[in-house]
Amino acid sequence: MSSVATIKRNVIPPHLEVKGGYPLTGILKVSGAKNSSLVLMAAALLTKETLCIKNVPHLTDIHVMSEILSNLGAKLTNKGNSIKINSEFIHNAELPYRLVQSLRASFFCIGPLLTRLGEANIPLPGGCNIGTRPVDAHIHGLKALGAEVEINNDVVKAQVSTKDKRLRGANITLTYPSVGATETILMASCLALGKTTISNAAREPEIQDLVKMLNSMGARIYGAGTKKITIIGVENLKGTSHFVIPDRIEAGTFLIAAAITRSPLIVGPLIPNHLSAVISKLQECGCSISHHGNNHIKIIPREISGVDITTSPFPGFPTDLQAPFMSLMATAKGSSKIKEKVFEKRMQHVIELKKMGACIYLEKNTAHIKGVKELVGSNVEGRDLRSSAAIVLACLSAKGNSIFTGLEHLDRGYEKLEEKLTNVGSIISRKFNQTTSHNSLSSKTISEENIDTQKKAA
Numbered sequence: 001m002s003s004v005a006t007i008k009r010n011v012i013p014p015h016l017e018v019k020g021g022y023p024l025t026g027i028l029k030v031s032g033a034k035n036s037s038l039v040l041m042a043a044a045l046l047t048k049e050t051l052c053i054k055n056v057p058h059l060t061d062i063h064v065m066s067e068i069l070s071n072l073g074a075k076l077t078n079k080g081n082s083i084k085i086n087s088e089f090i091h092n093a094e095l096p097y098r099l100v101q102s103l104r105a106s107f108f109c110i111g112p113l114l115t116r117l118g119e120a121n122i123p124l125p126g127g128c129n130i131g132t133r134p135v136d137a138h139i140h141g142l143k144a145l146g147a148e149v150e151i152n153n154d155v156v157k158a159q160v161s162t163k164d165k166r167l168r169g170a171n172i173t174l175t176y177p178s179v180g181a182t183e184t185i186l187m188a189s190c191l192a193l194g195k196t197t198i199s200n201a202a203r204e205p206e207i208q209d210l211v212k213m214l215n216s217m218g219a220r221i222y223g224a225g226t227k228k229i230t231i232i233g234v235e236n237l238k239g240t241s242h243f244v245i246p247d248r249i250e251a252g253t254f255l256i257a258a259a260i261t262r263s264p265l266i267v268g269p270l271i272p273n274h275l276s277a278v279i280s281k282l283q284e285c286g287c288s289i290s291h292h293g294n295n296h297i298k299i300i301p302r303e304i305s306g307v308d309i310t311t312s313p314f315p316g317f318p319t320d321l322q323a324p325f326m327s328l329m330a331t332a333k334g335s336s337k338i339k340e341k342v343f344e345k346r347m348q349h350v351i352e353l354k355k356m357g358a359c360i361y362l363e364k365n366t367a368h369i370k371g372v373k374e375l376v377g378s379n380v381e382g383r384d385l386r387s388s389a390a391i392v393l394a395c396l397s398a399k400g401n402s403i404f405t406g407l408e409h410l411d412r413g414y415e416k417l418e419e420k421l422t423n424v425g426s427i428i429s430r431k432f433n434q435t436t437s438h439n440s441l442s443s444k445t446i447s448e449e450n451i452d453t454q455k456k457a458a
Contacts (some may be wrong), residue, residue, distance in 0.1 A: 012431075015405045016418060019427035020377050020398035024263035026424040027296070028254040030270050031057040031415040032081065032244035036209040038105035039183050040242065041065050043210065044074065044085035045112030046187060047217060049239030054082045056244060057415040060408070064103045071096055072109070087116075094121040101125075107135060107156075107180065111188030114147055114158055118165035124154045137174055137181035144170040145188055145196065169194030169233055177202040177313050182229070183210055190219040192233040201229045204314040205245060205274045213242040246295070248274040249320045250414060253389050255279070256324045257421070258299045259287050260331055260397045265424060268296030277317040281307055281325070285332060304328065306336030306371055313342070323349045323390035330358035331397055332371040340365040349387035352380040356394055356402075374399050382406025385413045392417070396426055 032055035042065070044051040056062060058081070066076050066083070073090040076083060093113050100106040104125040113120035124135065135156065139149050142158060145167040149158040160167060169192050174181055182202040187210075189196035201207070203225050211224035217240045220232040251270040258265035259282060272279065272291070279289055282299065285307045292298040306329055311319040319342035329336040330353055340347060350360050350367060355378045359370040377400030382388025388410040395402035407430070410417065418428045 012403075013405055014407050014430065014432050015403050016392065016395075016407065017429050017431055018377070018392070018395035018398075018402045018404060020375075020395055020400060020402060022261075022396075022425055022427055024258065024261050024265055024396075024421075024424040024426060027266040027268070028257070028420055028424055030246045030251045030254065030268055031055075033057075033206060033209070033247040033249075034059055034061060034413050035105075035179075035247075035249075036206045036244050037062060038065050038103075039108050039187075039206065039210050040213055040244065041069060041083065041085065042105070042108035042112060043187055043214060043217075044069065045072070045087045045090060045109060045116060046191065046214075047237040047239055048086075048088040049237075050084055050086045051217075051239050052082060052084050052241040053213075054241065054243045055246075056081050056083050057247070059412060059415055061103055061105065061412045064099055065105060068095055068099050068103070068106055068109065071099070072113070090116060093117045093119045095123065097123045104180075107138065108183060108187070110138070110142070110156065110158060111184045111186075114142065114160055114167065114188060115191045119159040120156075121158075122156050124151070124156065135180075137176065137178045138184040141172050141174075141181055141185040141198075142167075142188060144172045145185070145192055146170075147188075164193075167192035169196040169231070171197045171199070173199040174201065176200070177227070179204050179206060179313075182207055186210060186214065186221065186229065186231065189231045189233065190214055190221060191235075191237065192231075194233055196231040196233070198229045198231075200227055202313060203227065205248060205271070209245045213240065216240040216242060245274075246270045249318065249386075251275060251297075252278045252318070252321045253324050253393070253414070255282060255287075255289075255297065255299050256321070256328050257393050257396060259285070259301045259304060260328045260393050261426075262301045262304070262397075263425075264298070264300045266292050266296050266298050268292070270295060270297060272297060276315060278321055278325075281309055281317065285328070304332045304371075306332040306334040306369065308337045308339075310339040311342050320386050323386045324393055326350075326360075326367060326369065327353060327358075327390045327394040327397075329369045330356075330360065330371060330394065331375060332369075334371060336369045336371070338367045338369065340367075348383040349390045352382075352387070352391050353394055355380055356398055358394075376400055377402040379403045380405075382409045385409045389414060392428075396421070396428070 179202040217237040223229040288300040356375040375398040
């Protein structure tokens with residue numbers, strides 16, 4: 001009986017192809033801060049006037065937030081890295097589940113919606129699966145300000161029942177310095193009646209950036225960057241123009257990229273004080289770091305040795321750079337220990353790094369790492385935003401070629417990453433859906449011409 005070739009096709013999702021081991025040189029440009037941009041966009045709901053936010057990165061998270069604001073009735077205009085938002089005619093107090101499920105920052109809309117419409121209905125938010133990130137602290141703060149809040153079928157329903165539909169100032173103490181809860185309370189209280197204090201407030205640069213913009217809109221907020229923030233409620237807020245701070249996490253990722261590839265690089269623009277803990281650890285493990293102009297840093301890696309880190313809220317070592325730093329430590333001389341104390345599921349990169357030859361032993365939320373001479377290229381996958389960045393850095397330093405999948409995570413927080421890395425000498429390219437094929441035998445023959453045709457189609 002004659003045979004026929006049956007072609008089976010396998011689709012490779014969008015991915016990065018990386019040729020590792022190439023030195024980098026030049027300047028890595030840092031975009032505007034994603035985490036600032038998202039909350040600043042939500043803050044546009046607080047005023048009927050136009051808000052212009054500049055230095056906003058092009059990211060999928062930004063696109064989703066833009067869709068959410070449009071769904072609420074805001075008008076958005078994009079030009080380059082600037083977004084103009086006018087929320088004069090917002091009319092919808094309910095956020096669509098299909099958008100909220102992919103963006104945790106969508107919850108930032110609850111405070112502004114309460115102040116403008118007196119109500120808000122928001123599904124519990126999604127985002128990266130890196131552990132428990134409850135909204136309890138947000139809800140506690142809103143209730144303290146006089147909102148009535150309940151959760152039904154995973155939807156947070158909040159309303160202001162006073163006759164003037166206005167929240168009331170309160171003294172609020174956070175059990176943990178949550179960035180999100182601090183930002184929610186800040187936005188909800190700046191138009192509340194009376195004085196609000198937030199004790200044990202988050203001190204992150206993104207908090208300070210939000211307060212800077214709110215104050216330029218007419219808010220009266222004092223103490224941003226300290227453990228106690230005071231807000232004096234005002235009647236209304238006006239429009240303004242605001243330039244987003246550089247993304248400290250992207251800047252830190254790029255500094256680590258220089259270290260892991262043992263390449264001298266200039267990184268910026270950035271604000272060095274936002275990266276003090278990271279810079280300190282990079283110096284401790286063997287990097288020379290110096291200021292280069294007003295807002296750039298020059299990093300020259302020497303021999304990299306293992307150092308220990310423990311993540312903590314700002315000004316401690318940021319949890320968002322724990323994964324990239326682990327990639328570096330995997331190539332360091334000697335041993336190191338990395339303890340994650342912010343999120344309990346933020347070690348998803350360990351299994352991928354081990355595929356590349358890393359020697360890592362995981363004990364709950366502590367990674368014990370013994371540096372290896374070199375990592376080896378592999379097919380690897382990112383499962384959340386920061387682990388994806390860590391794996392890409394590992395691919396850059398590895399011997400041989402790697403295929404990285406998980407761009408849906410990476411694109412949430414890094415603007416034009418492969419383009420930026422290519423500009424400094426890396427061999428990295430983005431590939432879209434590709435189809436591979438192989439032949440199996442069946443009981444009938446088909447012509448070679450037809451086989452060729454199918455192969456070409458594949």
